[in-house]
Amino acid sequence: MTRSAATAIGFGAVLLWSLLALLTVGSTPTPPLLLNAICFSIGGLIGLVWTARSGGLSQLRHIPLRIYLFGTLGLFGYHALYFSALRLAPAAEAGLIAYLWPLLIVLFSSLLPGERLRMGHITGALLGFLGAALIVTGGQAGFEREAVTGYVMAFLCALTWSGYSVLSRRLGQTPTASVSVFCLATAILSGLLHLAIEDTVWPATTTGWFAVLVLGAGPVGLAFYIWDIGVKRGDIQLLGTSSYAAPLLSTLILVAFGIATPSWILAASALLITGGAGIAARASLTS
Template sequence: MIIDVRPNGSNGRLLALSMFVVAMWGITAWLRQVASELAPLELTGFAMLASAAASRFGANTRGALARAPRAHPWFAWLFVSGGLAGGAGFYFAALEFAPAAQVVVVTYTWPLLFALASDVYSRRRPSVITFFSLLLGLAGVVVMNGGAEMPRGSAWIGYAGGLLAGSSWVAYSLFLQVYERPIAQDFPAFFAAAGLLALVLQYGVHGGLVLPSDWQTYAVAIVLGVGPYGLGFIAWGHVVRNGNPRVIPVLPYAVPAVAAVTLVAAGNTQASVSLFAGCGLAAMACVSALRQ
């Protein structure tokens, strides 16, 4: 059957929220290029601290920094803060070692992994339509980026980083889907912990912070924190806890399409037939997933 996506229905609101997340994540690649002077962990740290500050304006978040450590066990911090820091940090690092197009192909295997892991954990029988939609979306990502090529030299590190970023998003999404305690009001604390973790790792790995003098770089870090990694992850957390588990994993396949259009509009990527063909396949995957 076709799910209810009426604008006034709960499913419609969740779908609209999902599209908002897709749009936020879709501009991440462009913003990363603008803030290229910041090291991956440093950019992650600043973005997460900006997320912590922005999320303080959410409902019932007052006192989150003092309340959250008592309200959630250690493994919640591992999956939520670790997933936030890992998803951003590994992705930014991957772009340092391998071409962005191929990194996207590797990273966006995560919706398929999330769908399979969610079904296995919940002891659901995998949906044929979901599996078909996921494969169709993955094909769209591959076509969008001109097909897959064998990595060379340090590109292996970039692809490994993309896989780790995707795995972090899978862990974050699956945990929020099954975690029983309310978490929305404590996001400021989880974001702050993720930011501090990234900056501590930056200091330990690189021996300190590299602070660029360009104020625009810091502005982009704040935008990343408030938008894609702030509002985006909070909204996604709400979607995975309340949305259709068959449809949710397919929607992120639209992210590469949004990213491609954004990069073309910014003049950072050249438009091509394969690019638009891949976008079409990703759109077909999302439509297919909605028909269940």
């Protein structure tokens, strides 16, 4: 596989993740942990079938337990927080806050050994957080109190995925087949916690089940495998930069389907978050 082909495959994950908010809304009223369990079961089974057909099952025995624990906590934490945020706050607003993760990845990675924080990183961070603040406050001095829990979860979601992505660099290379174990372990953990603390509510309509199945097959399934291929074999800087398109695409999709109402606050927030991340990325690419 060529470097350019791997990069193109990795970009497919960005496109799939832009559908995450839409499909999460479509899966209502399924509670977050149950949704996690269903979607990651689908994603994990897809991975196992793909791994078995490619003859890579033997690789799974040689991966250290700490890698499995780290990957499981990363996937579980991010999606449990994300699904919860979109249940407790408006989808477009919560989704944009959660999509601070590309910007945070740039900031956190600049603090790793051999890297340094540049003015572009600081400028991008300020713009991104200004966009998040604009969402939370609605352009006014206060904020929607009933949605604040969802906003906090969305921000924790961004912290979780950015921290996971940066720390994963320090764990060495692992085969893409390991993602299937991350997914299945996340499904089991989510299922157990669901039984302990949530009421079981299945999708109420055919459309709801369709959203859950597509969510598990795409943004919470295939996306992780092709992203893994992209970052390991493709141009990781180009892929990192391309991920900044996800929040803008996600918001446009929600508006197109009538889930989010177009407004100057939504537009300004999307531009601030995406633009801030782009400035931070430029600082990294030119360093």
